[in-house]
Amino acid sequence: MEKTDVDRLRTLDREHMWYPWTPMTEWMARDQLVVERAEGCWLIDADGKRYLDGRSSMGMNLHGHGRSEIVEALVAQARKAGETTLYRVSHPAAVELAARLASMAPAGLQRVFFAESGSTAVETALKAAYAYWVAKGEPQRSTFVSMEGGYHGETLGTVSLRGTNGEQVDMIRKTYEPLLFPSLSFHQPHCYRCPVGQSSDSDCGLECTDSLENLLTREKGRIAAVIVEPRVQALAGVITAPEGHLAKVAEITRRHGVLLIVDEVLTGWARTGPTFSCEAEGVTPDLMTVGKALTGGYLPLSATLATEEIFGAFRESVFLSGSTYSGYALGAAVALASLDLFEKEDVPARAKALADVLTTALEPFRALTHVGDVRQLGLIAGVELVADRETRAPYPPQERVVDRICTLARDNGVLVNAVPGDVITMLPSPSMSPDDLRFLTGTLYT
Numbered sequence: 459m460e461k462t463d464v465d466r467l468r469t470l471d472r473e474h475m476w477y478p479w480t481p482m483t484e485w486m487a488r489d490q491l492v493v494e495r496a497e498g499c500w501l502i503d504a505d506g507k508r509y510l511d512g513r514s515s516m517g518m519n520l521h522g523h524g525r526s527e528i529v530e531a532l533v534a535q536a537r538k539a540g541e542t543t544l545y546r547v548s549h550p551a552a553v554e555l556a557a558r559l560a561s562m563a564p565a566g567l568q569r570v571f572f573a574e575s576g577s578t579a580v581e582t583a584l585k586a587a588y589a590y591w592v593a594k595g596e597p598q599r600s601t602f603v604s605m606e607g608g609y610h611g612e613t614l615g616t617v618s619l620r621g622t623n624g625e626q627v628d629m630i631r632k633t634y635e636p637l638l639f640p641s642l643s644f645h646q647p648h649c650y651r652c653p654v655g656q657s658s659d660s661d662c663g664l665e666c667t668d669s670l671e672n673l674l675t676r677e678k679g680r681i682a683a684v685i686v687e688p689r690v691q692a693l694a695g696v697i698t699a700p701e702g703h704l705a706k707v708a709e710i711t712r713r714h715g716v717l718l719i720v721d722e723v724l725t726g727w728a729r730t731g732p733t734f735s736c737e738a739e740g741v742t743p744d745l746m747t748v749g750k751a752l753t754g755g756y757l758p759l760s761a762t763l764a765t766e767e768i769f770g771a772f773r774e775s776v777f778l779s780g781s782t783y784s785g786y787a788l789g790a791a792v793a794l795a796s797l798d799l800f801e802k803e804d805v806p807a808r809a810k811a812l813a814d815v816l817t818t819a820l821e822p823f824r825a826l827t828h829v830g831d832v833r834q835l836g837l838i839a840g841v842e843l844v845a846d847r848e849t850r851a852p853y854p855p856q857e858r859v860v861d862r863i864c865t866l867a868r869d870n871g872v873l874v875n876a877v878p879g880d881v882i883t884m885l886p887s888p889s890m891s892p893d894d895l896r897f898l899t900g901t902l903y904t
């Protein structure tokens with residue numbers, strides 16, 4: 459791009475754009491990163507500089523940019539019909555996709571309700587769970603339980619689910635508090651900062667789940683559902699749960715007769731190993747949400763999957779939810795093309811091999827003076843920085859240490875995220891080459 463064009467864009471950007479989660483004064487004070495095109499896992503800015511995308515566009519890029527199989531599916535569908543809406547009209551791509559999702563999901567999740575983002579898929583799950591109890595004659599079951607630090611999206615419903623742990627979570631909850639519905643939360647399985655004071659893995663009997671047990675006992679008959687990110691809370695600081703934690707949460711939830719919602723919006727599509735993270739512990743929830751990489755990141759589309767038991771409660775009535783774009787044809791066709799690639803290229807095997815490369819590449823970080831902990835599940839990894847390794851004391855927030863590191867990494871051609879708790883997070887795409895992945899970690903290490 460010509461320099462004058464870039465300058466013009468940056469001026470228009472300063473005058474008109476409003477960015478999500480971005481301190482705008484700071485953004486406007488420097489030359490904005492204007493990504494003009496992309497190749498594979500690399501983003502190329504308007505000045506021609508290349509950046510390795512270590513966050514796969516917030517976890518949605520699955521196959522790399524520019525895949526002709528997906529582009530062709532998009533164009534072919536656009537020539538037939540871009541969208542028809544699902545309001546009392548069906549179309550082949552949506553039906554095929556629903557059947558495909560049901561065949562890939564944990565057995566029993568047969569019904570598929572489409573939405574456009576992870577947040578609206580979770581929102582749908584909340585409404586379905588509550589309306590299920592109303593249909594069952596238990597309307598008093600209107601409270602949801604989530605895990606401390608949990609992240610499920612940005613709508614008021616999903617923000618209401620945020621547990622109270624974590625600096626950013628507190629800030630967002632605090633900002634919107636008067637608009638939110640009350641919810642309850644239980645301990646997160648934070649092994650580095652154990653909420654029940656265990657000091658080593660060998661002591662761990664998953665006592666952090668006692669808080670869920672106690673809560674469900676106390677609130678008997680009032681809880682609609684428990685919602686969790688399965689096996690890892692990425693945005694809370696890559697909190698990786700000890701093995702068996704999800705299965706235990708599922709067991710407690712079942713025993714108390716409460717619904718379980720598993721939010722696979724980020725963890726789905728082999729990011730943690732199996733196609734869906736909950737499969738690793740043999741858990742089939744009542745409702746499951748998917749999004750982000752469902753279309754390989756090419757179009758926004760998400761879905762809420764439900765068991766026949768949940769769907770059955772609505773068979774004779776109407777589920778009062780939906781949107782104009784629900785299951786739109788273009789999105790469904792692109793998702794089908796993405797799932798074809800997912801199977802043809804055995805993305806789970808590829809993700810596993812790349813995750814092993816990541817494990818090795820992260821090992822040296824553990825010896826660094828200010829690295830408190832290194833956590834990883836599949837292709838979700840986090841490096842927690844601390845001011846003092848001995849006491850695990852965090853840096854004073856005003857130092858914004860991880861923000862500064864992310865900016866430095868960006869200047870050196872690598873994009874990663876900073877999340878609360880001074881954690882640098884990496885979400886590489888399974889399509890990234892091992893050499894590129896080593897470039898990513900190498901850049902952060904130096």
Ligand code: PLP
Pocket residue numbers: 516575576577578580609610611612687692693721722723724725749750
């Ligand atoms: N649920 C989880 C677990 C997520 O990580 C996210 C986004 O990061 C969402 C829901 C919200 O998805 P979206 O940003 O598409 O609304």
